[in-house]
Amino acid sequence: MKLLRYGPPGAEKPGILDAEGRIRDLSGVIDDIGPATLDDASLDRLRAIDPTTLPPVEGNPRIGPCVGNVSKFLCIGLNYADHAAESNLPVPPEPVMFMKAPSAICGPNDTVIIPKNSTKPDWEVELGIVIGKKAQYVEEADALDYVAGYCVVNDVSERAFQIERSGQWVKGKSADTFGPIGPWMVTRDEVPDPQKLKLWLEIDGKRFQDGTTETMVYGVRHLVHYCSQFMTLLPGDIISTGTPPGVGMGQKPQVWLKPGNTMRLGVEGLGEQVQKVEAYSGK
Template sequence: MKLVRYGEYGAEKPGLVDGTGVLRDLSAHVTDIAGDALLPESLANLRALDPSSLPAVEGAPRIGACVGRVGKFICVGLNYTDHAEEAGMAIPDEPVLFMKPPNCIVGPYDNVEIPRGSQKTDWEVELGIVIGKTAKYVSVEDAYDHVAGYCVINDVSERHFQLERGGQWDKGKGCDTFGPLGPWLVTTDEITDPHVLDMWLEVDGKRYQNGSTRTMIFNVPFIVSYISQFMSLQPGDVISTGTPPGVGLGQKPPVYLKAGQTMRLAIAGLGEQQQTTVASA
């Protein structure tokens, strides 16, 4: 299934995209694509519905983040061999973890703000994991049982804040609008192998990232299992799994975003995002 949240920011409704691309309303069956609606039994109930029996959504409403009420937004840094090489950093022995605050989450087509004082705002197309069942001390073998599905994430980052202002990475990762999610939450039954997905990102029509999840260092089940050893994961938590090469920081010379530009990014089977950059108010 391709699950969607649509409508005005803060008042999104649940929906799904049927096999013909029509957006259908799920409001009679779940209140949101969030929390308990992502449990395995809840997804099984939604999967059993005949999409043609659901009301078609008229017009072209705003598409919101594909997951609501995200409790934790956890990210894995330097998780692609070719990106680590691009950054001139050693391949990590264990996953590098950091957090983005959930309030940075926006829809896949919402504007991305260039923060005040920004010098080096950058882009990162990433595979997102959406948790569907509480995970605490889970094994690698059982990890997939705790995954509801996958989505596209743009892990927007301000490198000056992140790397040159002291402290942890979070201050360069959590600015408002720095976490576009979606357009869809694609359930695991539609993605046979999340480790063979092509992914790309363009800025103003120029392709900077053109990679694949094949070069991930730590794979999906390992990441879920690993994080669950340090903190429990709940339905609706989101994990961003790292980016392939081609970020602005890695260009020679580096290239960074400014207001008035357009980012387009996609992952095979998970849909496409597009954002316009604007100056923060």
């Protein structure tokens, strides 16, 4: 299944994509795509519904974040060996974990706002894991049982805030609009091997990132297991799994996002995102 949320920010409704790629309204069945509807039993109930029996959504509504009420937005740094190399950093002996503020989350095609005082805004296409049930001290062999599905993430970053302002990476990762997720969550039964997915990103039509999850240092199973050793993962939590090479920071010379740019990115089988870039205007 491809589950999504559509409508104005803060008032999104749940939806499902039918076989023809048309949005069908799920609001008569569930209240939202979020923590209460991501366990296996809830997803099985949705799977039993014939989407053609649901009301079609007319027009071209805004697509919101594919999951609502996210409690934690975890990210894994330097998880592709070739990206670590372009960053002039060693491959980490254990996964590098950091957080994005959940307030950074936005829809997949919402405008990305360059924050006040930003000098080095950057892009990162990533595979996102959506947790489906409470996970604490999960064994690696069982880790995929805790995954509801997968989505596209753009881990938008401000490198000066992240690297040059001392302290944790989180302040370079958490500006409003720095976490586009979606367009939909694809349930895990439709992603037989999350380690065999192509992912890519373009700026104004120029391809900068073109990678595959096969080259992850730490795969999905290990990441769910690993993160659950340090905190309890809850339904709806997102783990963004790292980015392949081709980020702006790794270019020679370096390239940074500018107002007027268009980012287009996707992960094989999980859909595409398109974001216009604007400067912070104080509104």
